[in-house]
Amino acid sequence: QKMQRQMEESQKELEEKEFTASSGGGAVEITINGKKEITKVKLSKDAVDPDDVEMLEDLIMAACNEAIGKVEEASSSVMGKLAGGIGLGGF
Secondary structure, eight states: OHHHHHHHHHHHHHHHOEEEEEETTTTEEEEEETTSOEEEEEEOGGGOOTTOHHHHHHHHHHHHHHHHHHHHHHHHHHHHHHHHHTTOTTO
């Protein structure tokens, strides 16, 4: 039960954290929470070119994917520490 409580607490902490990623040298910045919900989108004026919408789409997609990767990495790290604590480090 103690381990389950620790897992639940760790999961809740992770869900409340925010992860930010950018692309295009900072032209696009995306912030998501640990639930993988986008909480903030920041676009530089330089990123908005009506003649090249495709580039903006690519920058947004790249930043979103990077932010999601950061959440998954943090989640794996937390779960790895918990698993190591109960002797499941080899899994």
